[in-house]
Amino acid sequence: MNPVLVSTALPLGDDALVLAQRLGEWAGHAPVLEEDVALANIALDLLGQARVLLSLVGDEDELAFGREERAFRNVQLVEQPNGDFAHTIARQLYFSTYQELLYTELAQGDSELAPLAAKAVKEVAYHHDHARQWTLRLGDGTAESHERMQRGLDALWRFTGELFQPVEGLGTDLGALREPWLERVSAVVRQATLTMPEGPDVTSWSAGAGRQGIHTESFGRMLAEMQHLHRAHPGATW
Amino acid sequence: MTTAATVEEAAPQAGLLAAFESALAEDSRIEPRDWMPDAYRATLIRQMAQHAHSEIIGMQPEANWISRAPSLRRKAILMAKVQDEAGHGLYLYSAAETLGVGRDELLDKLHAGRQRYSSIFNYPTLTWADVGAVGWLVDGAAITNQVPLCRCSYGPYARAMVRICKEESFHQRQGYELLLALSRGTEAQHAMAQDAVDRWWWPSLMMFGPPDTESGHSEQSMAWKIKRHSNDELRQRFVDICVPQAEVLGLTLPDPDLRWNEERGAHDFGDIDWTEFHEVLRGNGPCNEQRITQRRTAHEQGAWVREAATAYAAKQGTEHGEVR
Ligand SMILES: [Fe+2]
Numbered sequence: 001m002n003p004v005l006v007s008t009a010l011p012l013g014d015d016a017l018v019l020a021q022r023l024g025e026w027a028g029h030a031p032v033l034e035e036d037v038a039l040a041n042i043a044l045d046l047l048g049q050a051r052v053l054l055s056l057v058g059d060e061d062e063l064a065f066g067r068e069e070r071a072f073r074n075v076q077l078v079e080q081p082n083g084d085f086a087h088t089i090a091r092q093l094y095f096s097t098y099q100e101l102l103y104t105e106l107a108q109g110d111s112e113l114a115p116l117a118a119k120a121v122k123e124v125a126y127h128h129d130h131a132r133q134w135t136l137r138l139g140d141g142t143a144e145s146h147e148r149m150q151r152g153l154d155a156l157w158r159f160t161g162e163l164f165q166p167v168e169g170l171g172t173d174l175g176a177l178r179e180p181w182l183e184r185v186s187a188v189v190r191q192a193t194l195t196m197p198e199g200p201d202v203t204s205w206s207a208g209a210g211r212q213g214i215h216t217e218s219f220g221r222m223l224a225e226m227q228h229l230h231r232a233h234p235g236a237t238w
Numbered sequence: 239m240t241t242a243a244t245v246e247e248a249a250p251q252a253g254l255l256a257a258f259e260s261a262l263a264e265d266s267r268i269e270p271r272d273w274m275p276d277a278y279r280a281t282l283i284r285q286m287a288q289h290a291h292s293e294i295i296g297m298q299p300e301a302n303w304i305s306r307a308p309s310l311r312r313k314a315i316l317m318a319k320v321q322d323e324a325g326h327g328l329y330l331y332s333a334a335e336t337l338g339v340g341r342d343e344l345l346d347k348l349h350a351g352r353q354r355y356s357s358i359f360n361y362p363t364l365t366w367a368d369v370g371a372v373g374w375l376v377d378g379a380a381i382t383n384q385v386p387l388c389r390c391s392y393g394p395y396a397r398a399m400v401r402i403c404k405e406e407s408f409h410q411r412q413g414y415e416l417l418l419a420l421s422r423g424t425e426a427q428h429a430m431a432q433d434a435v436d437r438w439w440w441p442s443l444m445m446f447g448p449p450d451t452e453s454g455h456s457e458q459s460m461a462w463k464i465k466r467h468s469n470d471e472l473r474q475r476f477v478d479i480c481v482p483q484a485e486v487l488g489l490t491l492p493d494p495d496l497r498w499n500e501e502r503g504a505h506d507f508g509d510i511d512w513t514e515f516h517e518v519l520r521g522n523g524p525c526n527e528q529r530i531t532q533r534r535t536a537h538e539q540g541a542w543v544r545e546a547a548t549a550y551a552a553k554q555g556t557e558h559g560e561v562r
């Protein structure tokens with residue numbers, strides 16, 4: 001196993017896989033049929049990215065279904081439960097803005113992640129556009145949608161700092177993405193007549209967060225559901 | 239709708255009716271702007287609405303397994319399938335719109351229990367193998383029903399069906415392939431596949447509707463070329479397709495009376511439990527309540543989102559909340 005890929009492809013693959021899993025929970029529950037299609041579309045893109053990234057590291061299914069919670073390297077942001085539609089959109093806005101910046105950088109590099117990033121950057125640009133459009137509609141829609149959208153942004157803010165923690169071997173200065181990320185997110189937030197959250201954007205716990213395999217409580221249950229069938233039939237092929 | 243109705247009341251429409259009937263006789267398509275009898279329009283609206291509702295309710299039993307799919311490849315296939323069904327719902331609601339009924343109105347009727355969806359979706363998906371059985375048998379039966387609809391006399395419906403049938407045949411093949419993998423897998427997987435087929439076989443046969451002797455709408459629909467074959471004809475066709483496929487799968491169909499009839503050149507099969515059929519139709523199936531409640535809940539909980547999109551669109555002076 002290539003140790004550089006383990007430290008780079010695994011966290012990015014886990015980000016994509018876990019967010020795809022969360023978005024998949026919307027199927028059949030979306031507020032309007034078009035969003036059943038759109039959210040599934042985004043989930044499928046992410047799942048496709050996850051499969052490529054995990055396959056760079058090893059067997060995709062062994063990695064997805066065989067690892068314990070502490071071995072997952074995704075940021076905590078993507079594992080956060082869906083909440084209401086505004087909460088999901090806030091998560092999408094924060095994460096797709098990050099992914100678009102990151103993949104754009106990676107696509108220009110010459111690492112083994114470059115081909116995936118080059119292909120995925122187009123998908124992620126669409127995810128960002130989708131999140132932006134809904135942030136505007138909800139922020140500048142009705143009083144209720146405005147309040148819900150603001151609540152979503154505020155609630156997830158404390159998971160955003162982790163996005164810029166260094167990932168060893170990536171060859172990209174993630175810390176340097178923070179400024180352009182802030183600029184982009186706050187431009188959308190302002191246009192949506194919302195306000196940027198204040199307060200700390202990371203946990204104060206010294207054990208770290210998702211990149212160190214430290215997750216939030218709901219993540220274990222999400223994994224239990226995702227993995228149980230695969231694990232109940234050891235060695236079976238599907 | 240109102241235009242057609244007032245026109246019809248105003249004067250005997252001998253000329254229009256003759257044009258409509260000769261279009262049917264020539265097998266050419268009726269288009270939204272063409273005159274059509276009110277009853278033809280009403281029948282189409284009822285059928286297309288029921289079809290659209292079936293697509294979106296049908297997402298539920300399959301979405302039930304997205305989070306638990308046992309491999310990433312299967313998860314992707316299943317997600318794409320459920321997404322396709324949402325897309326089918328969209329095509330069909332738009333096709334129905336050409337007859338003057340909006341999606342909101344139809345959804346309200348579904349939620350109020352005034353329009354139906356296919357009863358098959360009132361059965362639960364209990365194991366992973368059910369995802370395969372639904373693809374193979376339920377999508378399979380849907381295709382058998384729907385391929386003739388690609389030649390339906392109403393243009394927008396026929397065209398929607400061409401697109402939908404293509405995707406349904408993917409679904410059917412993927413379901414079959416899923417079952418094949420299980421059937422050839424471990425003993426537990428094989429048993430899971432057989433159990434699913436045992437539970438889905440009879441409900442799938444019921445998807446073709448009551449026997450011809452009892453079917454109320456059939457005759458008129460055939461004359462209008464909305465329907466091309468009788469329920470029993472299609473059911474027989476489906477059984478004949480499935481029997482050899484089950485053999486290749488290495489699974490048995492749960493019918494001791496199922497056998498080839500040389501004389502008829504078709505398979506004989508056992509009696510369908512029509513009491514179960516009517517009970518499920520009446521609302522007493524295992525999942526009727528659950529399916530409609532989930533649909534209503536998603537709609538109600540999404541109301542503030544739709545209101546926001548409308549309000550935003552109004553502020554921007556755009557039609558559908560397009561963001562500039
Ligand atoms: Fe469909």
Ligand SMILES: [Fe+2]
Pocket residue numbers: 323377405406409
């Ligand atoms: Fe289908």
